[in-house]
Amino acid sequence: xxxxxxxxxxxxxxxxxxxxxxxxxxxxxxxxxxxxxxxxxxxxxxxxxxxxxxxxxxxxxxxxxxxxxxxxxxxxxxxxxxxxxxxxxxxxxxxxxxxxxxxxxxxxxxxxxxxxxxxxxxxxxxxxxxxxxxxxxxxxxxxxxxxxxxxxxxxxxxxxxxxxxxxxxxxxxxxxxxxxxxxxxxxxxxxxxxxxxxxxxxxxxxxxxxxxxxxxxxxxxxxxxxxxxxxxxxxxxxxxxxxxxxxxxxxxxxxxxxxxxxxxxxxxxxxxxxxxxxxxxxxxxxxxxxxxxxxxxxxxxxxxxxxxxxxxxxxxxxxxxxxxxx
Amino acid sequence: xxxxxxxxxxxxxxxxxxxxxxxxxxxxxxxxxxxxxxxxxxxxxxxxxxxxxxxxxxxxxxxxxxxxxxxxxxxxxxxxxxxxxxxxxxxxxxxxxxxxxxxxxxxxxxxxxxxxxxxxxxxxxxxxxxxxxxxxxxxxxxxxxxxxxxxxxxxxxxxxxxxxxxxxxxxxxxxxxxxxxxxxxxxxxxxxxxxxxxxxxxxxxxxxxxxxxxxxxxxxxxxxxxxxxxxxxxxxxxxxxxxxxxxxxxxxxxxxxxxxxxxx
Numbered sequence: 001x002x003x004x005x006x007x008x009x010x011x012x013x014x015x016x017x018x019x020x021x022x023x024x025x026x027x028x029x030x031x032x033x034x035x036x037x038x039x040x041x042x043x044x045x046x047x048x049x050x051x052x053x054x055x056x057x058x059x060x061x062x063x064x065x066x067x068x069x070x071x072x073x074x075x076x077x078x079x080x081x082x083x084x085x086x087x088x089x090x091x092x093x094x095x096x097x098x099x100x101x102x103x104x105x106x107x108x109x110x111x112x113x114x115x116x117x118x119x120x121x122x123x124x125x126x127x128x129x130x131x132x133x134x135x136x137x138x139x140x141x142x143x144x145x146x147x148x149x150x151x152x153x154x155x156x157x158x159x160x161x162x163x164x165x166x167x168x169x170x171x172x173x174x175x176x177x178x179x180x181x182x183x184x185x186x187x188x189x190x191x192x193x194x195x196x197x198x199x200x201x202x203x204x205x206x207x208x209x210x211x212x213x214x215x216x217x218x219x220x221x222x223x224x225x226x227x228x229x230x231x232x233x234x235x236x237x238x239x240x241x242x243x244x245x246x247x248x249x250x251x252x253x254x255x256x257x258x259x260x261x262x263x264x265x266x267x268x269x270x271x272x273x274x275x276x277x278x279x280x281x282x283x284x285x286x287x288x289x290x291x292x293x294x295x296x297x298x299x300x301x302x303x304x305x306x307x308x309x310x311x312x313x314x315x316x317x318x319x320x321x322x323x324x325x326x
Numbered sequence: 327x328x329x330x331x332x333x334x335x336x337x338x339x340x341x342x343x344x345x346x347x348x349x350x351x352x353x354x355x356x357x358x359x360x361x362x363x364x365x366x367x368x369x370x371x372x373x374x375x376x377x378x379x380x381x382x383x384x385x386x387x388x389x390x391x392x393x394x395x396x397x398x399x400x401x402x403x404x405x406x407x408x409x410x411x412x413x414x415x416x417x418x419x420x421x422x423x424x425x426x427x428x429x430x431x432x433x434x435x436x437x438x439x440x441x442x443x444x445x446x447x448x449x450x451x452x453x454x455x456x457x458x459x460x461x462x463x464x465x466x467x468x469x470x471x472x473x474x475x476x477x478x479x480x481x482x483x484x485x486x487x488x489x490x491x492x493x494x495x496x497x498x499x500x501x502x503x504x505x506x507x508x509x510x511x512x513x514x515x516x517x518x519x520x521x522x523x524x525x526x527x528x529x530x531x532x533x534x535x536x537x538x539x540x541x542x543x544x545x546x547x548x549x550x551x552x553x554x555x556x557x558x559x560x561x562x563x564x565x566x567x568x569x570x571x572x573x574x575x576x577x578x579x580x581x582x583x584x585x586x587x588x589x590x
Contacts, residue, residue, distance in 0.1 A: 074496075075456075076465060100489050104468040107456030110422070116550035117421055119451050132554065139447050141343060142352070145554040152550070188465040189496040192483070197493050209589075233590075245509030251491070258487050266589040287587040289579065290565075296343075296558050303565045305582060307575050317576035322590075325580050 002092040003153070005031040007059065008082060008109075009042045010101055011050045016057065019097035019158075021165035024057050026121070026158045027095040028166065033126050034092060039063060041178075043081055045071035055172040062175045067182040075105045076188025083112035084180040091153055098157040100257075110155035116148055117155045120276075122162040135159075140276040140298045160257070160280045202236070202252045209235035209266040212255055212282070213243055216271020216292060216311060220248040225315045226270050232322045238262065240278045256281035271311050274299030291315060327381040327479065329372045330432050331405065332442035332455060333365035335389055335396040339447060349555045361396045363508045364443025370513040371473055371506055372441045373404045379475070381438075382406050386431055388416050388424060394529065401524035402516040413533040418546030425457030427544045430537035433462060438479070440503040444469050459503035466503040467496075471510050475500075 007027035010017040024040070031038040042054050043065040054062045065081045086094055086109070094109065096102035098120050110117040122143070123134040129147055136159070137144045148154055204210060211230040217223060230237050238255040239248070255262055256278040267285035272278060274290070274297055282288070283302045290303040291311050300306045307314050337343065338358040346353050361369070372383045385400040387393050388411035397408040409431055416427050432440060440462070445452040452468070459466035471493060472485030479500065486494045487507055516524075534541050541547055566582075568575045584590045 075467075100469055100487065103452050104456070104486075107421070107453035108460050108466075110453070111457055111460035117451075117453055117457075118551060119421070119453050129554070135450075137449055137556065138337065138343060138352070139339065139450065141558070142345075142556050143559055144556045146551050147554055148550055149552045150550045154550075189467070189484075189498050192495045192497060194488070195485075195493045195495060197491055241509070247512075254491070257489060259491055261490070266583065266587075287583065287589045289583070295567075298559050300565050300567070301559045304587060305579060306565045306567045307579065308567060308569075309572065309575075313572040314576060317572040318579060321573070321576040321580040324577075325584070 002034045002036050003090040004037045004039050005034065005093045005095065006039045006041055006086060006089065006091045007095045008102070009040055009054055010097060010099055011042070011044055011047075014050060016050060016053050017097060017099060018165060019099050019160050021057065021168070022160065022163045023095050023097040023158045024059060024166040025163040027093070028058060029163070030093055030095065030124070033131070036092065039089070039091075041065060041082060041085055043070050043078055051175050052172070053168065055175055056168050056170045058166050058170045059173060061173050063178050064175060065178045065180065067185060069182055069185045069187060072187065072191050073101055074187040074189040075108050077185040078105050079108035079112060081180060081182070081185045082109050085178045087113055094153065094155045096155070096157045098159045102157060106155050106157060113153050113155070115153040115155045116150065118146065118148070119157045120159045121156055122159045136276055140274060140279070141296065159276060161283060197251055204236055204238055204253070204255060204260045204262045207236040207262065207264050209233050210238045210255070210262060210264045210285075211235045211268045211270065212238035212240065212272060213249070213270045214240040214272030215242040216273070217243065217248070222312070223248065225312060225319075229268065229270075229315050229319045232319050233266070233268070235266070235268070240272045240275070269299050269303070270315055272299050273297040274302065327375060327379045327438040327475065328436070329376055329381055329383050330437040330440045331365070331369050331372045331383060331385045331400070332428055332440065332458065333369060333385060333387050333396065333400065334362045334443075334446045334448075335359050335387065335393045336362045336446055336448040339363065345556060345558070349557065350553065351556055359392055359396070361399060362443050362446050364445060364506055366443075366513045367508050367510050368441040368443050368506045369400055369403060369405065370511045372439075373514070374511070375439070375473070375475060379479070384409060384435075384437075386428060387411065388427055390417065397529055398524055399516065401527040401529075402520040403514060404520060405527075407527055408529040410529055410531050412531045415534050415541045415547070416545045418549060419544060420549040420551035421451040421454040422457055422550070423544050423548035425454050425461060426548060427537065427539065428454070429458045429461035430539050431532055432458070434537065438501050439482070440464065440501070442503070442505055444505040444507050455503060455505045462503065464501055464503045465498045466505065467498065468505045470504045470506045473504060473506070
């Protein structure tokens with residue numbers, strides 16, 4: 001008999017993090033497949049309200065790890081608290097959302113539990129080979145199928161937008177306080193502050209149309225073709241991470257998991273291959289057009305219209321076609 | 327400061343990928359390889375800190391014979407020496423198996439700082455280095471965008487990327503392991519002098535027994551994750567691929583955006 005599935009919830013601004021609600025769905029599906037219960041763990045400090053929210057997400061019970069030493073996230077205190085709680089529970093899977101906080105923390109939890117670790121799952125199926133998980137590799141250009149070869153606990157993280165967020169209107173379940181040795185939950189970081197690097201110079205989230213440029217543009221001296229297209233469309237200019245890292249455009253233009261999340265009516269991706277970190281920031285757009293020289297680029301999997309070819313020929317042609325059709 | 331850098335050699339980001347006949351991995355013959363982007367940034371950070379502190383940089387990498395080329399490049403860029411975990415029995419490991427090997431190799435010496443990239447551009451686990459930190463009982467941070475060694479060299483001020491364009495700033499004690507994000511710096515190019523000097527710098531080759539491990543703990547034998555198959559994503563669920571010369575696809579696109587998608 002397999003142990004229960006556990007999902008570790010993250011809070012943000014006093015609410016359950018949206019990606020944790022997706023992780024609940026994934027964890028519920030795993031629990032149903034294994035025919036076991038789904039337990040939630042919620043670490044933090046002063047958790048009454050957020051625990052009440054967690055209790056209505058469709059889990060079977062919520063275990064609260066509430067301690068002043070967990071008031072600020074640190075991987076040292078959090079991994080110690082979580083592994084103290086989980087090691088006593090003999091779980092089969094411990095599911096995290098693939099957030100920047102949990103990626104930072106989950107390896108230490110896995111190490112303490114001597115668990116297998118399967119990061120960034122985007123799906124799974126149950127068949128003759130047992131559970132087979134899908135995860136992106138090679139920067140999202142390809143997908144891999146993996147399986148676990150031994151019995152025992154597995155720490156798993158779930159990539160954003162792979163599962164629907166769970167409903168939050170379930171009847172409230174029991175909330176249990178985990179009474180651990182919280183004196184041993186030692187923060188290993190001294191938090192000094194938070195800085196806003198994107199600034200608020202450009203708010204792309206309100207833009208109706210965005211022309212976004214990626215590594216394929218090749219250099220800052222070649223941006224004119226996309227600037228002309230953006231001007232013709234009345235669009236804002238956005239960019240994927242490599243363009244920002246290379247200093248070709250300022251950081252407040254970055255779209256993706258470490259930049260802005262956008263949902264324009266029209267999104268034109270120029271020379272963007274479509275790493276998952278970019279896709280999570282723009283796939284809410286109503287209409288996506290991709291122009292890329294590589295027919296296998298993952299951006300085409302989320303696009304409505306795709307053109308495979310040289311952006312330096314195609315983008316000016318689109319600008320001209322827009323002018324002609326006015 | 328004495329600094330260890332862990333780096334991985336991965337397929338070049340621009341390389342054209344093909345799936346092998348069995349569908350189990352990509353074809354590696356004739357595939358160009360490069361130092362993983364964020365690992366190269368970690369090396370750059372290490373070289374800068376070592377220069378400021380009259381320190382030393384040792385580079386660790388696990389992989390087949392071709393990895394020697396990446397290590398030689400790291401030496402040409404300015405690393406002092408290299409350690410190559412070059413035993414076929416290290417191959418096919420998952421994150422814990424690889425972390426076990428790397429940490430056993432690093433543990434043979436006392437380092438003040440261990441630096442590496444935050445994620446490999448091939449398997450992309452993103453957790454291997456944090457597991458190394460756990461083995462070595464070092465504090466760690468993932469997705470580091472700034473490193474300032476504080477004056478007394480007993481702590482480091484770290485800037486870490488968070489979601490939604492925010493950075494978190496905190497202090498950790500040294501020794502520590504920091505996983506840098508690509509974009510923290512612009513890695514240098516190797517000079518001719520550096521390339522010449524690299525030829526005389528040592529590369530230590532290490533087998534499983536040399537670092538006190540059992541073959542059952544490392545590589546495919548020590549892994550609990552088995553890679554069954556790889557494939558390109560199923561493209562074009564709903565995507566219409568427009569074909570033709572530039573002016574005709576452009577005209578067709580504008581027409582479709584206006585009449586079909588109604589976004590113009």
